[in-house]
Amino acid sequence: MRDVLIVGGGPVGTMLACVLAVGGLDVEVLEQRAQPSLRSRAIGIHPPSLRALAAIGVADALLERAVRIRAGEVRSDGRKLGQLSFERAAPGYPFVVALPQYETEALLRARFDELRPGRYRSGVTMTGVRDHGDAVAVSTDSGPIEARYVIGADGARSRVREAAGIAWRQLGRSETYLMGDFVDTAPTSTHPDDAGAVLYFERGGVVESFPLPDGRRRWVAMTDFLATDADSADLAALIRHRTGVRVVEPLGAASAFAVQQRLARRMHSKSLRVPGGPMSGPRAAGRIVLVGDAAHEISPIGGQGMNLGWLDAVALAPALQRALLDPAAAASVLAKYDRTRRSAGRRAALQAGFNMNMGRPAHGARLRARNAVVRSLTLPPANEVVARAFTMRWL
Template sequence: MRDVIVVGGGPVGILLAGLLAVRGLDVEVLEQRSEPSMRSRAIGIHPPSLRALRQLGVAETIIEGAVRISGGEVRSGGRRLGRLRFAETADRYERVISLPQYETEAVLRARFAELRPGGFRGGVTVTGVHDRGDRVALDVAPDVGETLEARYVVAADGARSLVRDLLGIRCTARTGGETYLMSDFADTGEHGGEAVLFFERGGVVESFPLPGGRRRWVAMTPALLTDATSGDLATLVRTRTGIELPPSESAASSFAVQQRLARRLVAGRVVLVGDAAHQISPIGGQGMNLGWLDALQLAPALERAIREPDAAASVLADYDRRRRRSARMAARQAGFNMAMGRPADGLRLRARNGLVRALAVPPASAILARAFTMRWL
């Protein structure tokens, strides 16, 4: 019987498993995919997350492969509305960096393999969860009839969490419904290391630097454009901003924002983390980072729960309370981000641009920088 089984081997699940292994716990990861996803998806890594990566011993590797985001600029109608500078510091762990998710996952998996050789099992689906009071039993497929046991189970299996559904934990829907299209292009160099937000009449366009001389472009769309290409995105960017993007071989990805929060994060000896616990808009780069902060708090809580059984109920209740509070704060911030990026014209456009100008000067700019780097979560 394991100390902990983590269901889900994405960036949140594998980070948590690594942090548990560093603490000397016997941990196993079950992942439904047989092969890692090569989609870029999340790219931003904030300073609080670098602390978690440092505990695992991979922060330097991540930083070396990433590109630093020095700040953000907001533009509208060809004019700069404001600029947000992230604090210049010699501390490498106080920076905002960008790295494609599949590269981050590869580093995390390699580190976990060092800590727990053979502790990662791919191609495994959990089909049943049974809390026995002093342990949890999992039914898994394709090994029909096999049952795995652990003192605790962590559901890190994403927004469509099977474990959460098997437990009957419902989610409270928050704001959402906005649709976006994104793809990666060669970086033409005019924006340097800054993120750029274009608050245009037709909707927001966002741009972020990536390693290897590339740049991520994201645009709000009037509907979910599932068949769109990177060329379609380039046309949309040109129409709204006048910027000509070079041809790209990267596939475009459309997505619709949904924001949900599980009504509880702890059910007996099963705990939810990451998107299984809370689905937050990726606009603003909070989703993966919020899940990592879950892991940063849950790892010592699970260690104490296992080593001091009498304290288990209180430490896990504290995890539930604090992480739900952080998720609500992140959802409010994400809602603000999306509202600012909606199509606007006339008086609404002028009011929004005026608000952006006000937020871009001290002392508001310092508060905004702290929010966007997730220092209060």
Template sequence: MHDVIVVGAGPVGLYTALLLRRAGLDAVVLERRTERSRHSRAIGIHPPALRALASGGIADELRGRGVLIREGVARSAGRPVGTLSFGTLPGDEKYVLAVPQAVTEEVLERRLEEAFPGTLRRGVAVVGTRDAGGSVLAATRTVREDGVLEARLVVAADGARSPLRDAAGIRAPVRRYPDCYVMGDFRDSTQDGDDAVLYLETGGIVESFPLPGGIRRWVVRVGCPVERPTAEDLTQLILERTGVGVDPGTNSMLSAFEVQSRLADRFVSGRTVLVGDAAHEVSPIGGQGMNLGWLDAVRLVPIITASVRDGQDVAGDLALYEKERRAEAAVARRKAAINMALGRPLPAPLMRVRNTVFGSLIRNDAIAGGIARAFTMQ
């Protein structure tokens, strides 16, 4: 019997397993995919998460493979609106680290395999769980055979559509938003260096973020869902709204998405505990989801350790975990909703007024500091 089964080998599941193994627990990670995804959706690592990742040198390696964004620049109609500096942030991490999710997962997976070989088992799907009193049974399926694994606890890190959450009878109502986006990665043709740039335009916001290797990610708000995005259509939208020419032939990632959020009614049910998107799905705008999941793991693993290794009664600690992490996720969801509202289309006269107000606010040091902390989950 294992101490813990972690289901899902995304960034949150891998980091949760690494923390569990470091705590001396027998943990395994089961992942239905046979190979790591190369699709990089989450790119921003915020200071609180960087501090959590500092142990074992993970944060240092990610910093060496990413871009440190120290300023965010706002523009509109070809004119500057203002610049938000992260230099006033508390602590040493006065930046947001931009790293492709594929790189983050590769680093975490390698660290886990080097320190604790065999922890990750790919090609293993969990098709059901059953509480057996003092343990939980996980029914598994591979291309070769079906099986059953037993553990004291299951940690569900299996994403926003979490089958384990549903199997545990936990509700996670969906909240939908009138916001759709197309995003893509292209060779950087700008002179913006390591700055993030927000184009506040009447047709909707355009966001631009630096990535390592001379790549820049572009995210464009559109009015309705795009089923088959093309690099040519996206670069045309960028040109029309911002005046920036981007070469569609350099496209290396392309995606379109509608925005929704979920917040599970409970994070704990019997011997199943939710982390990451399984517990709280928030808008990708603002880049909070992956970071929230890592902070879930930091809070949860000592509680699991106290229970499994030390035999302590942790019912109260689990209840507090659920309360605190749900509250933090609710705050993140509100921040994401505000970010999306600021990016919606506005008539030109209203846009000019709003930009004037926004520009004056970020020139006030006290207000700008508060905005910088809000943007970086502090």
């Protein structure tokens, strides 16, 4: 019987596996995909996450590949509204870094394979999970598995969450975006750390631009509808129409996506009575726990989703260690995890909601008011607070 079984081998599940393995636990990961995805979804990695990656021995290799973003510029109608520097927001790592998600996942998988060879199992589908109070039984298409605790890191459509009977709570409205990578035509610097992000708060909706390694740049534009048939040429035309910037040489297909903000009503299963225990006796702590998108679906605008999941992992690891060593404390430590991380999820959703609201189409008095707010937020003393928020120092 494993100490911990993690269902979902994406960046959050594999990060948690590494943290637990470094802490000495017997951990295994089940991943439904037979082959890793090469989609470059989440790219931003914030300072608190870099500290967590350093603790598991991954940060140095990641920083060798990533682009460091020390500042972000805000523009509208061809004018610069302001700039935010991240250098004072996080002294240990005075930058946000950008790296395609598939590269980040590869680094995490390689590290976990060093720590627990053969324990990352690809092409395995979970078909059922049942919390018995003293252990969890997991059924898969390759046979049953038992573990002391099962972690759902299997994304927004989590089967683990569904099996545990945990419902979603909707937070705010949804939005749609179109995303794609292009050759970076921005002026280059001899210093590799000088790459910058640009936010275009335009009349027709926000356009965001972030540097990536190997001379690439990620562009994301808010759209009026889910443009599933749009291609890179459509995205390039939209960028030019709103910002005046001409992008060329697409690197891969454009993709449309919809953003919803939802929070699980609990982040671990209900407590159960241990089989054979007295009806009046204490109830065992629930042994199914959620992390990442399985627990909270947050807008990726602002780069919070993957990083929020990593911070879940950092908080959950010591709680699981305590629960395994001292079963009597399990209920209280998991309740604290649930309380603190759902609170962090709500704060992240509020911040993401603010970001999305600022990026919506604006004209006339609303446009002037929005631009005035943006200018004020990039000036002292507000700029340091905003920089700390955008680097996730409060989550």
